[in-house]
Amino acid sequence: MKLKDKIILWSRLKSPWIIHFNTGACNGCDIEIVDALTPRYDLERFGILLKGTPRHADVMVVSGSVTRQQAKRFKRIYDQMPEPKFVLAVGACACSGGVFDGCYSVLGGIDKVVPVSAYIPGCPARPEAIIDAVVKLITELEKSAK
Amino acid sequence: MSDITKEEEILNDLKNKFGETIENSTIQRKSRIWIDVPENKKLEVMKYLKENGYYHLSTISGFDEGNHLGAIYHITNHKIIINLRVRTPKEKPVLKSVLALYPVATSYEREIEDLFGIKVEGLPQGRNYPLPEGFPKGVHPLRKDIKLDELNKMLNEKRSKEE
Numbered sequence: 296m297k298l299k300d301k302i303i304l305w306s307r308l309k310s311p312w313i314i315h316f317n318t319g320a321c322n323g324c325d326i327e328i329v330d331a332l333t334p335r336y337d338l339e340r341f342g343i344l345l346k347g348t349p350r351h352a353d354v355m356v357v358s359g360s361v362t363r364q365q366a367k368r369f370k371r372i373y374d375q376m377p378e379p380k381f382v383l384a385v386g387a388c389a390c391s392g393g394v395f396d397g398c399y400s401v402l403g404g405i406d407k408v409v410p411v412s413a414y415i416p417g418c419p420a421r422p423e424a425i426i427d428a429v430v431k432l433i434t435e436l437e438k439s440a441k
Numbered sequence: 442m443s444d445i446t447k448e449e450e451i452l453n454d455l456k457n458k459f460g461e462t463i464e465n466s467t468i469q470r471k472s473r474i475w476i477d478v479p480e481n482k483k484l485e486v487m488k489y490l491k492e493n494g495y496y497h498l499s500t501i502s503g504f505d506e507g508n509h510l511g512a513i514y515h516i517t518n519h520k521i522i523i524n525l526r527v528r529t530p531k532e533k534p535v536l537k538s539v540l541a542l543y544p545v546a547t548s549y550e551r552e553i554e555d556l557f558g559i560k561v562e563g564l565p566q567g568r569n570y571p572l573p574e575g576f577p578k579g580v581h582p583l584r585k586d587i588k589l590d591e592l593n594k595m596l597n598e599k600r601s602k603e604e
Contacts, residue, residue, distance in 0.1 A: 362573065363573040363576075363596070363600075364573035364574060397589065397593065399582045399589065399592050399593065399596065400571070400572065400573055400582075402600075
């Protein structure tokens with residue numbers, strides 16, 4: 296591996312920046328995500344920063360089942376992220392549609408629209424579960440690079 | 442039953458004022474009055490109510506009774522809720538807009554239009570609400586004759602065709 300690639304990999308592993316996107320959640324999972332990011336659980340110690348734009352982000356953290364209105368916009372925001380990109384599905388709704396599955400305005404889980412890297416079940420998902428998924432994602436990345 | 446005397450007074454006052462217009466009325470319990478009014482007298486009754494302190498249109502809910510569609514206007518003075526029930530035939534469901542009296546009704550009426558397919562006369566043109574954009578015309582999900590499985594199948598086929 297060239298030095299340049301090594302530096303890129305190191306920076307990627309040490310500071311995955313995230314963007315949070317709500318595709319139609321009830322806000323339960325959003326609160327848990329905020330909880331995981333703020334000092335009590337402090338995801339920032341892994342170098343994780345919440346960014347305001349998809350163009351700066353490596354990981355998209357998605358909560359909620361995809362509504363039919365949101366699907367097109369969600370895909371568009373996903374397409375705006377630079378490669379390589381990863382998607383975390385937080386909560387039962389994002390994994391499979393949850394209690395909203397089968398409603399006329401809901402498409403289902405987010406994997407119907409974009410490819411998903413990790414599923415975090417729970418209603419809402421606990422901050423520990425979110426941190427666990429993040430750590431697993433980083434270790435898998437590390438393994439695959441070697 | 443002394444705790445509903447006030448409600449009886451209000452109902453008697455309405456009956457004296459409008460007579461036959463109030464077709465059917467019940468006092469469900471303390472502070473809950475239900476009255477049925479015909480569509481053409483609706484605005485008159487509402488205007489009278491608004492002049493007498495019932496200034497808040499809490500929400501409008503729709504219903505489907507088979508032969509009739511309709512709407513219930515929940516009007517309150519923050520102590521007593523008067524529920525005005527208005528019916529309209531299913532073949533040609535039309536209700537007049539109450540925007541002139543209660544400007545807050547915009548979103549409720551749009552919702553009635555989308556979910557029950559009741560044409561609201563006097564409501565300005567706008568996009569779908571709360572149904573998503575591109576939803577098939579003439580499909581109203583809260584009507585009783587809609588089967589959810591068939592509707593979902595149709596919507597998914599439409600989506601896969603568009604992709």
